[in-house]
Amino acid sequence: xxxxGNRGWLLRLVIAFGFAQGAVSMARPAVSYRALALGADExxxxxxxGVYALLPLFAAVPLGRRTDHGRCAPLLPVGVVLIxxxxxxxxxxxxxxxxxxxxxxxGLGHLCFVIGSQSLVARQSAPHEQDRNFGHFTIGAALGQLxxxxxxxALIGGEDMAGxxxxxxxxxxxxxxxxxxxxxRIEDRRTVSPSxxxxxxxxxVRGILRTRGVPAGIFISLAVLSATDIxxxxxxxxxxxxxxxxxxxxxxxxxxxxxxxxxxLVLTPLLRLLGRTLLLTVTCLLAALLCAGIALPVPVWALGxxxxxxxxxLGVGQPLSMTTVVQAAPDDARSTALxxxxxxxxxxxxxxxxxxxxxxxxxxxxxxxxxxxxxxxxSSGVAVRSxxxxxxxxxxxxxxxxxxxxxxxxxxxxxxxxxxxxxRRKSDI
Numbered sequence: 020x021x022x023x024g025n026r027g028w029l030l031r032l033v034i035a036f037g038f039a040q041g042a043v044s045m046a047r048p049a050v051s052y053r054a055l056a057l058g059a060d061e062x063x064x065x066x067x068x069g070v071y072a073l074l075p076l077f078a079a080v081p082l083g084r085r086t087d088h089g090r091c092a093p094l095l096p097v098g099v100v101l102i103x104x105x106x107x108x109x110x111x112x113x114x115x116x117x118x119x120x121x122x123x124x125x126g127l128g129h130l131c132f133v134i135g136s137q138s139l140v141a142r143q144s145a146p147h148e149q150d151r152n153f154g155h156f157t158i159g160a161a162l163g164q165l166x167x168x169x170x171x172x173a174l175i176g177g178e179d180m181a182g183x184x185x186x187x188x189x190x191x192x193x194x195x196x197x198x199x200x201x202x203x204r205i206e207d208r209r210t211v212s213p214s215x216x217x218x219x220x221x222x223x224v225r226g227i228l229r230t231r232g233v234p235a236g237i238f239i240s241l242a243v244l245s246a247t248d249i250x251x252x253x254x255x256x257x258x259x260x261x262x263x264x265x266x267x268x269x270x271x272x273x274x275x276x277x278x279x280x281x282x283x284l285v286l287t288p289l290l291r292l293l294g295r296t297l298l299l300t301v302t303c304l305l306a307a308l309l310c311a312g313i314a315l316p317v318p319v320w321a322l323g324x325x326x327x328x329x330x331x332x333l334g335v336g337q338p339l340s341m342t343t344v345v346q347a348a349p350d351d352a353r354s355t356a357l358x359x360x361x362x363x364x365x366x367x368x369x370x371x372x373x374x375x376x377x378x379x380x381x382x383x384x385x386x387x388x389x390x391x392x393x394x395x396x397x398s399s400g401v402a403v404r405s406x407x408x409x410x411x412x413x414x415x416x417x418x419x420x421x422x423x424x425x426x427x428x429x430x431x432x433x434x435x436x437x438x439x440x441x442x443r444r445k446s447d448i
Contacts, residue, residue, distance in 0.1 A: 047068075064253075068122075072365040106195060170190070176264065227348055238401050282331045309392075311389050311392035
């Protein structure tokens with residue numbers, strides 16, 4: 020299949036991702052409410068939220084290595100099974116430690132699905148289509164984040180908080196299983212690398228991390244996902260302290276997701292207007308200010324406006340960081356680079372909720388949002404710095420300009436070297 024050709028696979032992938040992400044987005048606040056009903060405090064909520072990312076932290080790179088020179092599609096049903104099982108078993112768990120365990124299984128399933136699907140988008144998209152296709156792909160995630168919290172808020176409530184949150188988790192497991200219906204013929208086997216290289220031929224992880232653009236993409240993605248994750252896990256806790264009903268919290272989280280969808284629908288014209296680097300810088304800076312604003316004791320309508328604006332700003336980071344990493348990484352290590360990006364995400368999902376739990380226990384439940392503001396402020400600085408890095412090292416005075424032949428051969432230079440390098444189109448940069 021020619022990359023960038025038939026995009027029916029992309030629509031099916033978006034649908035499947037919508038159901039899988041919807042289940043996770045429904046389960047995450049339900050886990051928090053069920054843990055509160057079982058006697059958890061803010062620190063315990065942070066630990067359970069962190070365990071969600073702990074198992075995937077060690078599995079991301081091996082899965083990426085496997086996907087670089089193999090099929091992507093088999094990871095998708097495996098991910099759906101783990102998500103569905105983790106949600107349902109969290110609903111019947113009777114203790115906090117078993118809830119944490121099944122939360123980790125749910126996180127591992129989400130990782131499998133995301134690595135397989137992101138690698139599929141990178142492999143089956145032409146370079147000039149990657150920003151758009153990753154933007155469309157992440158609409159599936161935003162749709163799930165829109166519907167999931169509303170469904171959780173509708174099911175959770177009343178005097179039996181433990182029972183209603185358990186029901187929400189079982190429904191989330193059934194929702195994830197619906198993703199199976201869209202996974203047929205989603206990968207063309209002609210795009211699969213025909214051979215698996217020896218370990219000595221693989222691009223080392225350290226080499227990928229040293230590639231210009233990869234660390235910046237990883238850090239921006241980490242900051243944006245940490246903000247989304249802590250919003251999902253801690254807004255119910257904020258609601259409990261401010262007397263906001265779970266149904267209202269579900270609507271607020273869905274407003275944030277709806278704004279993210281709106282952002283990704285207009286992502287292409289925004290890129291034409293500002294460019295990738297400036298767009299990332301501005302949105303991360305605005306998101307930092309908006310996160311800090313959530314810590315203020317504002318009324319519900321103002322909190323809703325803050326979350327809408329924040330959702331729009333956070334909608335930029337994920338798809339553009341994917342494209343940044345994919346286009347910076349070596350061609351035969353793209354899945355590994357995406358896995359490293361996901362490892363950074365999971366590291367943030369382990370460290371940020373744990374830190375948020377400690378901060379909330381000392382300074383109150385609004386303090387984690389100030390921490391997120393600082394993290395997003397740093398990410399905007401990373402985006403600015405990556406923009407200022409030179410595209411090439413300057414030539415020394417008097418050094419002759421190397422000649423590039425039509426077949427990609429470079430001749431000349433200071434030592435008269437001669438080597439073959441692939442020609443790069445402007446759209447590849």
